[in-house]
Amino acid sequence: xxxxxxxxxxxxxxxxxxxxxxxxxxxxxxxxxxxxxxxxxxxxxxxxxxxxxxxxxxxxxxxxxxxxxxxxxxxxxxxxxxxxxxxxxxxxxxxxxxxxxxxxxxxxxxxxxxxxxxxxxxxxxxxxxxxxxxxxxxxxxxxxxxxxxxxxxxxxxxx
Amino acid sequence: xxxxxxxxxxxxxxxxxxxxxxxxxxxxxxxxxxxxxxxxxxxxxxxxxxxxxxxxxxxxxxxxxxxxxxxxxxxxxxxxxxxxxxxxxxxxxxxxxxxxxxxxxxxxxxxxxxxxxxxxxxxxxxxxxxxxxxxxxxxxxxxxxxxxxxxxxxxxxxxxxxxxxxxxxxxxxxxxxxxxxxxxxxxxxxxxxxxxxxxxxxxxxxxxxxxxxxxxxxxxxxxxxxxxxxxxxxxxxxxxxxxxxxxxxxxxxxxxxxxxxxxxxxxxxxxxxxxxxxxxxxxxxxxxxxxxxxxxxxxxxxxxxxxxxxxxxxxxxxxxxxxxxxxxxxxxxxxxxxxxxxxxxxxxxxxxxxxxxxxxxxxxxxxxxxxxxxxxxxxxxxxxxxxxxxxxxxxxxxxxxxxxxxxxxxxxxxxxxxxxxxxxxxxxxxxxxxxxxxxxxxxxxxxxxxxxxxxxxxxxxxxxxxxxxxxxxxxxxxxxxxxxxxxxxxxxxxxxxxxxxxxxxxxxxxxxxxxxxxxxxxxxxxxxxxxxxxxxxxxxxxxxxxxxxxxxxxxxxxxxxxxxxxxxxxxxxxxxxxxxxxxxxxxxxxxxxxxxxxxxxxxxxxxxxxxxxxx
Numbered sequence: 001x002x003x004x005x006x007x008x009x010x011x012x013x014x015x016x017x018x019x020x021x022x023x024x025x026x027x028x029x030x031x032x033x034x035x036x037x038x039x040x041x042x043x044x045x046x047x048x049x050x051x052x053x054x055x056x057x058x059x060x061x062x063x064x065x066x067x068x069x070x071x072x073x074x075x076x077x078x079x080x081x082x083x084x085x086x087x088x089x090x091x092x093x094x095x096x097x098x099x100x101x102x103x104x105x106x107x108x109x110x111x112x113x114x115x116x117x118x119x120x121x122x123x124x125x126x127x128x129x130x131x132x133x134x135x136x137x138x139x140x141x142x143x144x145x146x147x148x149x150x151x152x153x154x155x156x157x158x159x
Numbered sequence: 160x161x162x163x164x165x166x167x168x169x170x171x172x173x174x175x176x177x178x179x180x181x182x183x184x185x186x187x188x189x190x191x192x193x194x195x196x197x198x199x200x201x202x203x204x205x206x207x208x209x210x211x212x213x214x215x216x217x218x219x220x221x222x223x224x225x226x227x228x229x230x231x232x233x234x235x236x237x238x239x240x241x242x243x244x245x246x247x248x249x250x251x252x253x254x255x256x257x258x259x260x261x262x263x264x265x266x267x268x269x270x271x272x273x274x275x276x277x278x279x280x281x282x283x284x285x286x287x288x289x290x291x292x293x294x295x296x297x298x299x300x301x302x303x304x305x306x307x308x309x310x311x312x313x314x315x316x317x318x319x320x321x322x323x324x325x326x327x328x329x330x331x332x333x334x335x336x337x338x339x340x341x342x343x344x345x346x347x348x349x350x351x352x353x354x355x356x357x358x359x360x361x362x363x364x365x366x367x368x369x370x371x372x373x374x375x376x377x378x379x380x381x382x383x384x385x386x387x388x389x390x391x392x393x394x395x396x397x398x399x400x401x402x403x404x405x406x407x408x409x410x411x412x413x414x415x416x417x418x419x420x421x422x423x424x425x426x427x428x429x430x431x432x433x434x435x436x437x438x439x440x441x442x443x444x445x446x447x448x449x450x451x452x453x454x455x456x457x458x459x460x461x462x463x464x465x466x467x468x469x470x471x472x473x474x475x476x477x478x479x480x481x482x483x484x485x486x487x488x489x490x491x492x493x494x495x496x497x498x499x500x501x502x503x504x505x506x507x508x509x510x511x512x513x514x515x516x517x518x519x520x521x522x523x524x525x526x527x528x529x530x531x532x533x534x535x536x537x538x539x540x541x542x543x544x545x546x547x548x549x550x551x552x553x554x555x556x557x558x559x560x561x562x563x564x565x566x567x568x569x570x571x572x573x574x575x576x577x578x579x580x581x582x583x584x585x586x587x588x589x590x591x592x593x594x595x596x597x598x599x600x601x602x603x604x605x606x607x608x609x610x611x612x613x614x615x616x617x618x619x620x621x622x623x624x625x626x627x628x629x630x631x632x633x634x635x636x637x638x639x640x641x642x643x644x645x646x647x648x649x650x651x652x653x654x655x656x657x658x659x660x661x662x663x664x665x666x667x668x669x670x671x672x673x674x675x676x677x678x679x680x681x682x683x684x685x686x687x688x689x690x691x692x693x694x695x696x697x698x699x700x701x702x703x704x705x706x707x708x709x710x711x712x713x714x715x716x717x718x719x720x721x722x723x724x725x726x727x728x729x730x731x732x733x734x735x736x737x738x739x740x741x742x743x744x745x746x747x748x749x750x751x752x753x754x755x756x757x758x759x760x761x762x763x764x765x766x767x768x769x770x771x772x773x774x
Contacts, residue, residue: 013397013459015452020228023366024376030227031262031366033315043338044481046449046463125228125380127387127457 002077004136005113005120007050008143011130014041014048018122018131025121026111034104036113037122037131050131052122053100053113055079061092061101061112077136080114083107160370161223161687162186166199167265167287169280171354172213172272176280176287181266187690188773190697192222193249194664194704196238196267200247201707203269206714210242210346211328211353213273219260219319219359220267222666223688226258226367226454229379230386231668233257233453241345242353243330243522243577244596244620245715247708250333250347251624251663252319253453253461254340256361259317263363274355279307279320282361292357297323299515300335307360318360322516325352327567329575331522339484339514340453340461345597345619348517375686382671382679383457389674391634396460396670397450399432401488404601406431411633411642412736413606414492415599417499417551418528419592419725422603422733426501430491434503435462441469446503448482458670462486464507472508472558484514489623492601493524494561497592498531499552509561516565525598526578527560529590538585544570589726595620595717604728604745606738607632609640609648612748613656615722618708624669626656636673643737645744649751660708661701703772706756706764710774719762722749 019035027034037052059079062070069085070092072078081101088108092101101112113120115133123133134141164181182199189195196218208214218238225232235257241248260268263284270280277292295303304318318336325332325348332348333341342348369375386392395403408414409427416424428434435447444465452459464485466473473479486494486507494506513520527549533539534549541548547570549556563571573581578591578598592598597620604611609628614621623629628651632642640651658677662669665684677694685692723729728743753760757768764774 013450013452013456015456015459016454017228017230017457020455024228024372027366028372029366029368031364032258033262033364034366043483046451046482048449048451125383127230127383128459 002136003133004055004139005052005123006132006134006139008130009047009049011128012039012048012050013128014039015127017125017127018050021121021125025116036111060095060097064091064095066091076115076118078115081110081112083109086110160368160689161227162191163261163264163266165265167268169268169270170272171270171274171278171356174289178285188700189704190223190661190664190700191266192220192664192666193236193238194660194700196220196236197247197249197704197708199269200238201711204240206711207716208240210240210245210350213354215240215350217270217350217354218267221257221261222664223684225666226261227369227687228376228455229667229683230383230455230457231453231671232455232666234666234668235260236663237334237342237347239347239350241347241619242349243346246595246620246717247618247711248345248347249619250342250344252336252340252342253668254337255454256317256319256336258454259361259363261363261367262365263361264365268359270354270356277355277357279358279360280356284363284365295357296326299323300517301338301515303358304338307358313362316360316362318358320358321348321352323566324516324518324564324575325349329518329564329567330577331519333517333519335514335517341514341517343519344521344622369687370689371686375683378682378686382675382683385679386457386671386674391673392458396458400450400460400462402432402435402486402491404488405491406433407633408602411606412733412738413603414496414601415592415603416496418497418532418590419603419727422606422738423735424496427496429501430495430503430506435464435485439467441467446507447485456668460670466507467504470504472505479511483511486510489600490520493521494557497524497528498557500554500557502554505554505558509557512561512565518565521600522577522598523561523564525592526574526581527557529578529582529592530574532590533585533587538587592725593621594724595721597621602629604724604743605733605741606736607642608645608744609651611724611728611743611745612648612652612752615724615745615749616752618712626652626659628652628655630673637676643741645747648748649755652752653755656705657698657701660704661697664700664704703774706768706772706774709764713763722762
């Protein structure tokens with residue numbers, strides 16, 4: 001079973017515990033600018049939206065990498081960057097339609113979400129379940145259920 | 160770790176920005192933030208200095224847990240000698256600014272002197288410089304934040320600034336960061352503007368390390384679980400914010416109403432948390448649209464509201480149709496109960512203006528409440544108010560006066576003095592509901608006896624977040640005490656005051672203590688920092704900080720005689736509710752308080768006490 005991050009922005013409060021957890025997991029310090037997941041805060045509408053890599057099946061970043069530094073794990077579907085191979089050309093950052101793979105000037109390499117090897121720190125630390133790590137095939141399940149609950153079947157029953 | 164061990168010293172007179180090492184001996188004694196910055200301030204200024212002179216200093220300080228994964232790690236404080244009070248001032252704020260400052264590599268910024276013209280401080284990691292703020296002078300905090308982000312082409316920049324009120328000498332101007340988080344009380348923003356400093360903007364990308372990462376994450380995770388399992392921090396605060404208290408405090412007869420003439424407000428439910436969630440008849444929407452967390456906070460009590468677009472305050476002002484900081488309990492009380500106004504949308508509008516122009520809603524509302532009483536008594540005339548009728552309960556008076564005070568225009572200039580100076584001006588000093596010049600907040604000492612002793616002895620003037628005995632007396636945290644009795648309150652107040660000083664100094668939010676004790680906090684500080692941090696060492700540091708602040712105030716000219724309450728609370732009994740017939744029993748509690756503090760009978764720390772605390 002492949003698992004994926006399911007993000008429900010409606011539950012997010014903008015606390016950035018996911019960013020703190022991500023940077024700590026990958027860098028050993030608390031530094032939100034090094035997080036591979038970002039919470040965008042739209043103040044005027046009070047919307048808080050966590051955003052990160054969705055691990056595309058036919059990943060643009062992987063397709064365009066000229067040195068084959070981005071590989072896919074067949075079991076988990078995770079696309080990860082092999083730092084030893086990456087030459088920092090940044091073509092993947094251009095190819096990615098979502099902007100979720102980024103260059104780190106400090107290391108000269110690109111970085112992206114790697115699902116923390118199967119136990120994503122962001123999902124673990126999210127206090128409101130805005131980010132959960134679930135069966136990739138069921139990512140829409142909660143939303144379907146929510147809409148199903150709102151479906152009014154009474155008119156049909158009456159007619 | 161987890162101090163950055165660096166201080167940024169900014170001399171505004173000379174225009175210099177220099178880095179210096181943090182005094183680690185002091186860090187081990189005063190933790191950080193409130194405690195450590197107060198130590199620096201006391202060492203560097205004359206306690207009798209005019210707060211608005213260039214010789215006063217202004218410190219922005221983070222704590223050791225600020226910016227870490229500890230829950231509520233957003234906090235920073237602004238420390239100075241307050242112009243409203245002449246006492247030590249320390250105002251605490253959340254949002255995102257504090258963590259950014261720490262991530263830029265600074266434990267604190269010490270600002271001294273006065274710039275020749277308007278400037279703002281720009282910090283990008285270890286680079287700091289003073290830039291021309293003349294295009295920003297005379298504009299709001301909201302405009303200032305937008306202008307700075309646009310000018311530096313950096314939407315991630317964090318900004319703390321002052322509004323027009325501060326520039327024009329309103330004595331209770333705040334420093335506002337992230338649009339609607341405020342270092343609110345005592346006029347810290349007025350000091351900032353007196354130095355011609357409009358804003359501090361910061362971008363930090365260095366990150367924050369801790370001493371023992373594994374132990375720290377274990378302690379932080381365990382403590383977060385405590386917050387997640389506590390009904391107040393996991394349900395009450397996220398759902399209702401601090402406004403959860405409005406109906407509760409009204410029920411127990413401790414809601415100071417109409418300048419504390421009454422202890423219950425018939426309009427309380429109209430301005431409560433529950434009202435903020437009710438669908439409005441006018442537009443089918445609710446006042447509250449979301450709760451928002453500060454940086455790192457797993458509670459998320461912050462209110463975000465939209466004002467009814469059909470409301471008279473904004474019907475022709477689309478610039479206020481967006482979401483912004485909604486009513487917290489203290490603001491709702493001050494703008495509402497203290498003035499007798501029960502129009503929730505008018506209160507929300509006044510709250511927006513308080514954020515936009517950076518004024519303290521507690522002091523503003525309490526001052527307007529006093530002015531309304533003076534007006535009803537015929538002492539303030541229509542001529543002085545520019546024709547505005549300042550009747551008790553008038554929403555129009557509230558919204559007009561908040562606009563005028565925010566810009567320090569017309570009668571707003573007089574309101575900008577605060578209630579103590581205002582009531583003195585009209586020959587009725589006893590009508591100011593203040594201690595040491597600072598207006599007391601939303602808990603009436605006739606109905607909650609312990610909080611009165613805390614107001615009387617709080618080092619920054621009357622304040623709830625210096626010793627929140629309401630937790631014990633009303634909410635039963637950590638254990639229930641009877642709010643109507645004075646017995647045992649001296650020890651209770653001291654315990655709350657000392658623990659609070661330690662919590663503030665750590666760089667986390669006081670609201671965690673609805674669920675956490677120092678047993679949950681000390682392991683996080685210990686794993687994050689060098690030194691030995693236990694419940695005992697933190698409590699001792701808290702007591703040390705309290706006594707240090709007290710010494711500053713004594714040197715500034717305060718005496719035990721200032722440890723008192725407005726006559727109304729001491730002489731006029733509560734008219735209704737459970738406390739009916741009661742006045743504050745301060746005289747029964749104060750001598751015992753001095754005793755448990757190890758102070759002389761006139762309120763001076765004894766040599767033994769100072770020696771024991773290493774002061």
